[in-house]
Each structure stands twice: as structure tokens, then as C-alpha cells.
Amino acid sequence: MRMRNRMTRTVALLSALAFMLAAGCGLKPGVAQMYGPGGTGYGQQGVAPGQPGLPGEQGMQPGALGGTGQDAVPGATAPGQSQAGATRTGGTGGTAGSGGPTSGPGGAGGPGGPGGPGDTTGVTDKTIKIGVHAPVTGAAAFPQKSFERAVGVYASYINSKGGVNGRKIEVLFRDDKFDPNHARAVCKDLAEQQKVFMIIGGAGSDQIDSCARYANSVGVPYISAGVHETRPGLGSLAKLRTYYASSLTYEQQAPLVTRLVTSQFEGKKVGLMVADNDSLDNYFAVQQESLERAIGDNLEFAERVPKNIQSEAPSIAAEICNSGVEAVVWMGSPSGLINVTKSMTCTVRFLGAGNTNGLNIVAEGGCPQLDNAQFFSSFPQLDKINQMDPNFEPAYRKKNNGEDPDDIGIAMWGAEKLVSMMLDAGGKDLSRQSFMAALESGKTFDNNVYPPVNFGKSRFGGTAMHQLRADCGQRQFFTERLNVR
Amino acid sequence: MTTELGIAVVNGIFAGSVYALVALGIVLIYRASGVFNFAQAEFGTTGLFAAYAGVVLWNLPYWLGLLFGLAAAVAMGLATERLVINPLRNSSRVTLLVGTAGVALAAIGIQFWQSNEQPIREMPKIVEGVALQPFGAAITWQHLITLGVLIVVALALAVFFRSPSGVAIQAAQQDGTAAELVGISVRRVSMMTWAIAALLGGLAGVLSGPNLTFTAGHLTFGAGAALLPGFMAAVLGGMRSMPGALLGGIVVGVIEQLGSLSLFGYMSGGGEMMLFFFLLIVLLLRPQGLFVRKAVAA
Numbered sequence: 001m002r003m004r005n006r007m008t009r010t011v012a013l014l015s016a017l018a019f020m021l022a023a024g025c026g027l028k029p030g031v032a033q034m035y036g037p038g039g040t041g042y043g044q045q046g047v048a049p050g051q052p053g054l055p056g057e058q059g060m061q062p063g064a065l066g067g068t069g070q071d072a073v074p075g076a077t078a079p080g081q082s083q084a085g086a087t088r089t090g091g092t093g094g095t096a097g098s099g100g101p102t103s104g105p106g107g108a109g110g111p112g113g114p115g116g117p118g119d120t121t122g123v124t125d126k127t128i129k130i131g132v133h134a135p136v137t138g139a140a141a142f143p144q145k146s147f148e149r150a151v152g153v154y155a156s157y158i159n160s161k162g163g164v165n166g167r168k169i170e171v172l173f174r175d176d177k178f179d180p181n182h183a184r185a186v187c188k189d190l191a192e193q194q195k196v197f198m199i200i201g202g203a204g205s206d207q208i209d210s211c212a213r214y215a216n217s218v219g220v221p222y223i224s225a226g227v228h229e230t231r232p233g234l235g236s237l238a239k240l241r242t243y244y245a246s247s248l249t250y251e252q253q254a255p256l257v258t259r260l261v262t263s264q265f266e267g268k269k270v271g272l273m274v275a276d277n278d279s280l281d282n283y284f285a286v287q288q289e290s291l292e293r294a295i296g297d298n299l300e301f302a303e304r305v306p307k308n309i310q311s312e313a314p315s316i317a318a319e320i321c322n323s324g325v326e327a328v329v330w331m332g333s334p335s336g337l338i339n340v341t342k343s344m345t346c347t348v349r350f351l352g353a354g355n356t357n358g359l360n361i362v363a364e365g366g367c368p369q370l371d372n373a374q375f376f377s378s379f380p381q382l383d384k385i386n387q388m389d390p391n392f393e394p395a396y397r398k399k400n401n402g403e404d405p406d407d408i409g410i411a412m413w414g415a416e417k418l419v420s421m422m423l424d425a426g427g428k429d430l431s432r433q434s435f436m437a438a439l440e441s442g443k444t445f446d447n448n449v450y451p452p453v454n455f456g457k458s459r460f461g462g463t464a465m466h467q468l469r470a471d472c473g474q475r476q477f478f479t480e481r482l483n484v485r
Numbered sequence: 486m487t488t489e490l491g492i493a494v495v496n497g498i499f500a501g502s503v504y505a506l507v508a509l510g511i512v513l514i515y516r517a518s519g520v521f522n523f524a525q526a527e528f529g530t531t532g533l534f535a536a537y538a539g540v541v542l543w544n545l546p547y548w549l550g551l552l553f554g555l556a557a558a559v560a561m562g563l564a565t566e567r568l569v570i571n572p573l574r575n576s577s578r579v580t581l582l583v584g585t586a587g588v589a590l591a592a593i594g595i596q597f598w599q600s601n602e603q604p605i606r607e608m609p610k611i612v613e614g615v616a617l618q619p620f621g622a623a624i625t626w627q628h629l630i631t632l633g634v635l636i637v638v639a640l641a642l643a644v645f646f647r648s649p650s651g652v653a654i655q656a657a658q659q660d661g662t663a664a665e666l667v668g669i670s671v672r673r674v675s676m677m678t679w680a681i682a683a684l685l686g687g688l689a690g691v692l693s694g695p696n697l698t699f700t701a702g703h704l705t706f707g708a709g710a711a712l713l714p715g716f717m718a719a720v721l722g723g724m725r726s727m728p729g730a731l732l733g734g735i736v737v738g739v740i741e742q743l744g745s746l747s748l749f750g751y752m753s754g755g756g757e758m759m760l761f762f763f764l765l766i767v768l769l770l771r772p773q774g775l776f777v778r779k780a781v782a783a
Contacts, residue, residue, distance in 0.1 A: 310708050311756055312745040313697065314496040314622060315489075322488065322621035338605065338698050339708050345615050345623040365605040365698045 118431020119219065122197030128163075128423060128430065129170045131190030132412070133211060134202025135178035143361065146408040147173065147202070149400045153409060154416035157395040164423045165430065171416065172196060176207045183207035184214045191220045197432065200224065200415050203356050205250075209237065209279055216240040221432055223419060225355050225378045225411075226252065226462050228279045238459045242432075244439055246418055246453050247378030248462035250283040250331065253353035256465060256484055257329055258290040260351055260374060264327070269300040271325040273316070275332035276304035283331060283353075291329065300325050309336035317343035327351060334362045341369035351375065358468040360407050360476040367472035374480065376465035378450050379414045381407055384479040389413075389448045407477070414449035421445050451483045491620030493742040499628040500714075501738020502635045503693040507704070507715030508722065508730035509642065510685035515724050517658045517678040520581045524565055524588040526704035526712035528683040529690025531592055532558030533699060534599070536691045537608050547611065555687040561592070562683020566676050589705060589712075596701035610695040631692040638685065639731050645681075646727070654678055713757075714741060717764055723774030732776050 122129040132151055136144045155169040163169060172194050176183035183204070190196045191214075199215050201208035201224030208224045209231055215222035221242045226249040230236040237243050248256075261270055272291060274284040288302045300323050306312055309332070317340050320328055327349040330337055334356050341350075342365075350373040356362070358375035360382075366373070379385075382405065385392050392413050396405040422445060423430060425438035442456030444463075451464035467481040507525055514522040536554025539545040545553065569584045576584075600606065612626035645651045656664040657674040665671055689711060690704055697708045704711045718737045722729025740763050744756030767775055 306755075310710055311500055311741055313708070314500075315492055315742060315745045318492045318496070318620070318622045319489075321623075322492075335605065335698070335700075335708065342697050343623060345618060361605055365607060 118429070118433040120197075120431045121195050121220075123167070123430050126167055127170050128167045129172065129194065129196045130419065131172045131174065131187070131194060131196035131199040132202055132415075133174045133176045133183055133186050133190070133199065133207065135204045135207060136175040143406075143408070144175075146406055147175075147412070149396070149403060150406075150409040150412035152416075153392075153396050153399050154413050154420065156399045157391060158417075158420050164420050165428045167430070169416075169420065169423075176204065176211070178204055178207065180206045180210035184210045187211040187214050187220075191215065191218050196220070197430075198222065198419070198435065200419060202412070202415070205279055205354075206277055209234075212237060212240055212243045216242045219432065221435055223415070223422075225415075226250070226460060227354075228283055229460065230282050231279045232281055240459070242436065243459055244455055245460045245462060246415070247355075247450060248353075248376075248465050249460050250280070250353045251286045252460060252462065253376050253465060254283065254287045254290045256376060257287065257351060257353055258294045260467070261291065261327060261329065262294050264349070265295075265298075267298065268326040269298050269324055270295060271300050271320065271323060271328045272302040273305050273320075273328055273330055273332065274303075275307045275336065277307050280331060287329060287331070287353075305332055305336065307333060307336075309333070309339050313339040314343040316340050317345075320344060320348060321346035330357065332357075334359065335365075337370075338362060338365040341366040344369050347371070349373065353465075355379070355411065358477050363470045363472065363477055364475050367470065367475050370470050371472035373470040375468050375477070376484065377468050377477075378462070378465060379407070379411045380449065380466050380479040380482065381468055381477050382410070384482070385410050385449070388482075389417075392449075410449065414447060417447045418445055418450055418453065421447055488620045489746055490743075492622040493746055494739055495619050495622040495624065497739030497742035498735055499624065499632060499738070500742065501718075501735035502628075502632045503689050503709070503734075504711050504714040504718050504737050505635055505731045505734025506638065506685050506689035506692075507711045508718035508734045509638065509727060510682035510689075511715055511719040512722060512724060512727055512730040513642075513678060513682045513685070515719070517654050518570065518581075518675060519578055519658070520570065520585065521578070521716075522682065523582065523586040523712070524561075524592065525585075525682065525686050525715060526689075526710075527589040527592040527702075528558045528561055528686030529688075529693070529704040529711070530596060530699070530702060530707075531561050531690070532687030533608060533690035533694040533703060534596055534606075536694070537606055537699075540609060541606075547609070551611075551691055554691045555684060558683045558687025558690065559680050560683075561588075562679040562686070563676055565683075566679035570675065570679065571672070593702040593705065600701055605698045605700055607698050608691075608694040625696065627692070627695050634688060634692060635731070638688065639728070642727050650674075650677065714738070714760070717760060720764065721767060721775045723776065726774065726776055729774055729776030733774075736775070 134147055136147050151173040152171045155171045158164060159168040172190060174186035174190060176186050187199055190199055198221040199211065201211055201222065203225075205227035208227050212222045212224065213234065219242060221244070223244045223246055226245040226247040227237075229238065229249045229251045237245065270291065272288055274280050274287065284302075284304065288299070291299045291302070301319075305316055309316065313336075320340070321344055325348055328351075330350045330352045331354060337350065337357055347369065350370060353376050355377050358377040363370060380388060392410065393405055396409050396413070397403065422435065422439055425441075425443060425445070426435035427438070439455045439461075442454065444452050444454045446452040451462065451466065453461040454463060455461040464483040464485045466479055467484050468477040469480040470477050507529065510525045510528070511522055514520050514525070532554040535557030536550050539550030539553040540547055543550075565585070565588050569588055570581065573581055573584050610625065610627040611630055614626055615623050616626045616629050617624040646655070653664070653669045653674050654677070656667075657669055657671045661671045664674070693709050693711070694703065699709065700707050703709045706712075714737045715734070718733030719730050721733030721736060722731075737760060741756035741760050744759035
């Protein structure tokens with residue numbers, strides 16, 4: 001009995017320590033940076049009278065009263081979406097329509113009426129503060145220095161040209177540790193403590209989902225590259241009042257992936273492997289159906305794989321090689337893809353949607369098995385960026401003491417440039433309402449890095465993707481085609 | 486299904502050989518000092534990072550890089566003994582355990598700090614290529630070398646524990662004062678034990694690292710995570726049996742791989758769940774461990 005108790009205590013102790021170690025993993029201290037003009041006191045500037053109230057929950061309550069005192073933004077809300085639920089002092093403006101999936105056409109803020117000031121949190125006469133979160137530590141394992149160098153390059157560039165409508169852009173960066181809970185926490189910090197005007201999601205679909213839903217709950221505009229469209233139990237990202245996807249979602253990319261398969265592997269066996277994150281359930285179903293319709297029985301397998309592939313890598317690799325497929329449509333974490341390719345004895349073509357699998361760090365780790373892999377991406381690779389935007393490389397080198405740029409630099413440059421164009425479109429009297437109204441006005445934003453973006457019809461504003469291909473000779477991806485639709 | 490099962494067993498044996506190396510180090514430390522060493526896997530990751538630096542960054546000959554990696558692991562083991570274990574030798578076991586966890590976290594922190602520029606690293610294999618493909622599972626030469634090293638290590642440890650030095654370790658653990666009285670330096674024995682354990686961890690690191698890419702904390706929570714499986718293997722071996730730890734490692738590897746069968750739909754954490762259930766059942770039925778005889782009450 002004593003022996004048994006001792007063993008039980010031992011196991012309990014070991015488990016507790018294991019959790020402690022796991023909890024301590026992935027910590028990189030000090031991954032929180034500010035770029036752009038410094039020296040501004042946080043949370044003090046430019047906050048409109050009355051903090052933004054909670055937005056109307058989807059389908060539950062009507063949007064709150066529109067702004068008062070100044071012109072409200074006409075047409076700030078699209079049908080079926082709720083107005084920012086800010087409550088302010090002063091006269092009453094237009095009343096927003098009810099939000100949510102079941103709501104009718106949402107009312108716009110009082111058009112041209114004596115509305116109040118829009119929600120100008122994070123905006124002063126001289127600055128606009130925006131937040132960025134991305135995974136620097138954790139399973140994604142992107143280089144910290146890459147993000148540190150990348151974030152703020154465009155902000156520094158545009159600030160040197162006078163800023164956006166005379167305001168300089170401040171960029172605050174936070175590491176979300178590839179963890180949805182941590183992503184929510186850093187976004188809460190950005191929104192509530194740092195009082196940023198808006199937030200950009202850098203990478204990681206679960207983290208983007210988590211932060212986007214939080215940002216919506218506090219009325220903060222949130223922009224990321226397209227990820228999944230919906231999550232079981234939480235609904236579609238398109239229903240979020242403040243969310244905007246600046247490139248095609250995974251589901252929207254499914255037909256492009258299928259076309260890539262049929263154009264190169266007609267009559268050949270193909271497999272589909274998608275990580276078992278519940279946020280990818282819908283993509284898995286859409287992609288599977290699309291492939292089945294296009295290639296029928298040649299879809300040899302369609303399976304879910306673990307989110308973090310570790311000890312499972314050899315089994316997955318063996319299954320791929322034993323199946324006789326010539327191509328695998330892959331949607332999973334970059335590190336998982338690398339681990340699988342390291343265990344493979346055969347050569348297959350990997351292809352798929354998303355941004356992160358097309359990063360050069362994946363080619364470095366996954367080659368030579370990843371040779372010729374094709375992934376869609378919202379940004380081009382280093383071989384094309386100088387033709388598309390000659391300002392990128394000089395600006396990158398200028399901010400980073402002559403360091404060579406990498407593709408994470410391109411991604412962040414594109415995101416910041418796009419957001420700067422959108423901020424510009426928000427007008428001189430920039431507020432969150434005017435910003436979102438500008439996005440939903442039907443205007444196309446083409447920054448020569450991302451494919452053109454238009455939110456006129458949907459919060460999923462992507463119109464095309466760039467196609468990348470891995471060159472294992474150089475251990476990097478190159479841009480195979482631009483603006484694939 | 487047979488093919489899949491075969492793949493799981495084959496992959497499990499080779500994954501298990503790494504767990505066994507880690508488990509042997511855990512059992513060695515536990516037998517010698519009663520400490521649960523949570524830094525055991527990090528000896529391996531540190532050795533791997535050092536070997537990577539030697540082979541890839543400094544272009545040393547592979548064998549020299551490997552030796553450098555193992556030396557770094559041993560140095561870390563000795564430093565842990567001198568700076569953490571020895572000063573805390575009169576503390577409770579829980580304090581010592583937390584001390585070793587602190588060593589692991591510190592090592593992981595340093596690895597993160599040092600690998601910021603290139604978080605995903607790749608160590609070349611000793612011999613490239615695939616040796617066998619039973620059931621379609623890729624058995625690389627690296628896998629075979631790892632298994633071979635495990636067998637050699639197991640034999641060497643068996644011989645060692647019958648040598649005067651091996652007996653000294655056991656004597657020092659059972660009664661330090663009595664051991665000192667018969668001329669055994671407990672301090673030296675403790676350092677030797679930690680050095681051997683760190684060497685075992687280092688071997689696990691430098692041999693398993695080339696099979697996957699590696700990041701900071703590779704053997705603790707990364708792609709090659711072997712700490713928890715190593716502890717499970719040690720528990721299966723009753724925490725005191727070296728052959729038990731070795732066999733426990735192989736069993737843990739195989740059970741874990743069974744969790745990745747498509748039967749379970751590649752469920753996330755399927756392997757870990759299988760392992761915990763297995764361990765629970767074993768502890769309920771044979772609390773003394775799988776590979777040790779039941780203790781007889783005095």
C-alpha cells in the first residue's frame with residue numbers, strides 16, 4: 001500500500017512538474033516593441049468623450065445610439081451589421097440597426113446630422129496608434145528578429161513622407177506565442193491599455209480568430225490576412241462588425257487549390273491533410289468537396305492531422321509514401337509540415353492555401369523534400385517585391401541598419417501599407433466609424449504588394465492570391481504567378 | 486491495418502530508444518540521489534545545440550562536433566550538480582526537483598535567446614539515407630545508430646554497476662555517511678553520477694536531433710519531446726531498474742505510436758492519451774512498475 005501511495009504521489013508530482021515546464025515553455029522575454037515616433041504617452045491622447053461602449057452582440061441587441069455632436073458617418077454600417085455601439089454625450093445622432101446574423105438591414109449613423117465625434121481612440125492630431133500581434137514564440141517558431149525588423153518599416157517610411165493625412169503612425173507589436181488565449185490577452189492589452197486605434201493580425205488562424213472576436217467585442221477595427229471563415233459554435237468571422245480579411249480566406253482559396261491540382265495532376269492520386277483545429281473544419285469540408293468533384297476517386301485520402309505534429313510525423317510520412325499519391329494538399333502548421341517532410345522517404349508535391357507555409361523558413365527546414373511545393377500567399381516573395389514596390393527594400397534597410405530583407409518583412413510591409421491606405425481613406429477626421437465606412441464604401445485598395453482588396457460586398461475582401469513555388473536549390477520560395485483568381 | 490500497425494511498432498521502437506536513453510539518465514540520478522531530474526531532457530537539447538554549432542556553424546568534423554555536443558551536455562550536468570544540487574543537498578526532494586526544473590527553464594531560455602535569428606534548425610545525420618523500409622516506415626541509418634548506441638550504453642551501464650565505481654554510487658545513495666567512512670567520496674560520486682546522466686541525455690539529443698528539425702526546448706516540449714515519455718518509462722521501470730527503464734522506453738514509444746493510428750483519426754494528443762491510460766492501468770495493477778519484482782516487506 002505504501003509503495004502504491006508513493007507511486008501515486010510520484011506520478012502526481014511528475015505531472016505537476018510537467019505542466020509547470022510546459023507552461024514555462026516558449027517564453028521569450030521582452031517581445032513587445034513600439035515602432036514609429038516614440039515618446040507619446042500611452043492611453044492619454046485623443047480619446048473621444050465617452051469610451052466606446054460595447055457593441056451590440058450579434059443578433060441579440062440593437063446597436064447603441066449613434067454618435068452625437070458632430071457629423072456621423074453616413075453609411076458606416078453595411079446591411080445586417082451593427083453600428084459601433086458607442087455612447088456619447090451630446091445630441092442624438094442616427095440609430096444603428098440591430099446586429100447579428102438575424103438582423104435586418106442595419107441603420108447607418110445619422111447621415112449628415114449633428115452627430116458626435118466618431119470614436120477616435122488611438123488618434124491624435126499628430127499620431128495614429130495601431131497594434132500588431134504575431135507568433136514569435138511557440139509552435140510557429142518564426143524568427144523574433146524578423147518580426148522586430150519587419151514591424152514598423154512601412155510606418156517609418158510613410159512617417160518620413162509626412163505620415164497619413166499629417167499624422168504619423170505608431171506601431172505597437174506583441175508576441176501572441178501562437179496561443180489563442182495569449183493572443184486575446186495581448187489584444188486586450190493593445191485595445192484597453194495601449195488604446196490603439198486598430199489591430200492587425202500577423203499570422204496564425206486560431207490567434208487571429210481569437211483576437212478578431214475580442215476586438216469586435218470592444219469595437220476595435222481588426223484586419224488580418226484571410227484565414228478560415230467560420231468556427232464551430234462561434235459563427236462566421238464575416239458577421240463580426242469590426243473584422244476585415246485583406247486576402248482570400250482558406251475556403252475562398254479552395255477552388256484555386258483544386259485548379260492547381262487538376263492542372264498538374266490530372267489522373268494522378270492526390271491526398272488532402274488538414275490540421276484538426278476546429279477552425280479548419282469548414283475548410284476541410286469545402287476543400288474535400290471541391291477535390292472530390294474535380295478528381296473523384298483520385299482523391300486517395302482526406303484526413304485530419306494533429307495541430308502540432310511531433311511523434312506522429314513518421315506515421316504520417318509513411319502513410320503518404322505508402323498511399324502512392326503524387327501530391328498532397330496540406331493545411332497545417334509550418335513546423336508540422338517540416339517534421340513530416342523530414343520523415344519521408346518518397347517525393348510528393350505539397351500544395352495548399354494560406355500564408356505561413358510559403359515562408360522561406362519553411363523551405364529552409366523542409367527541403368529537399370519540399371522541392372517545388374506550391375502555396376498561395378497574399379504577398380509576393382523576394383524575387384518580385386522590388387519590381388512591384390521599389391520602396392520596400394531601401395526602407396527595410398534604412399530601418400534595420402542595412403540588414404537584408406526577408407519575406408516576413410514583405411508580409412508586414414504589405415499589411416502596414418494596406419492599412420495606411422485605408423487610414424488615408426478614413427479621411428482627415430479619422431475615427432473608427434469613418435475608417436470602417438471607408439473600407440465598406442466599395443473602394444478598391446491596391447497597394448502593389450497584396451492583391452487588390454475590396455470590402456464592398458463582404459468582410460472577406462481578398463480578390464486573388466499570389467502563387468509561390470519552393471526552389472530547394474536556393475532553399476527559398478519564388479513567386480510563380482501573381483494575382484491568381 | 487496490419488501495415489499501419491507495423492509502422493507504428495517500428496516507429497515506436499526507434500522513438501522509444503530515445504526515450505530509453507532519457508529514462509536511463511532519470512533512473513540513474515534517482516537511484517544515486519533520489520532526485521527527479523527535470524533537466525534531463527535539456528542536457529540533450531543543450532548537447533544538440535552545441536553539436537549543431539560545432540558541425541554546422543563552425544564546420545568542425547562531424548565526430549568532433551558530436552564530441553563537443555556531448556562535452557557541453559556533461560558540462561551542464563556537472564554545473565547543475567555543483568551549482569544547484571550540491572548547495573541544496575540538505576533540502577527536501579521537492580526543492581531539488583524544482584531546482585532541476587529551474588535549470589531546464591533556464592537552459593530553454595538561453596536556447597531561445599541564442600536561436601532568435603534562426604529558430605528552426607537542422608542537424609545533419611551521421612549517415613544520410615534510409616536503411617530499411619519495413620511496412621513502408623522509413624528506418625534511417627540514424628535510427629539504427631541510435632538503437633545501436635542504446636544497446637551499447639545498456640551493456641556498459643550493466644557492467645558499470647558491477648564495477649567498484651557503480652557500487653560506490655549505490656553505496657553513497659543508500660548511506661552517504663557510511664560511504665564516506667569507508668573512503669568513498671560522496672561528492673565525487675555525485676558529480677560522476679550527474680556527468681553520466683548528462684552524457685546519456687546528450688546522446689539522446691545528438692542522436693535524435695537529426696531525425697527532425699529542432700528548436701529551443703527540443704527534447705522537453707519540442708518536436709522531439711522525450712522528457713515526459715522518459716519519466717513514464719522510468720516509472721514503468723519502477724524508477725530504480727535500469728533494464729526496466731530501457732524496456733519502459735521502448736514500450737512507451739510503441740504505445741505512443743499506437744495513438745497515431747488512423748483508427749483514432751489522428752486525434753491531437755492521441756498518443757499521449759494512450760500513454761496516460763496505459764500508465765494508469767499499469768500503476769493500478771503493478772504499482773511497483775512493469776519490469777521490477779514486487780518489493781518484499783522486511
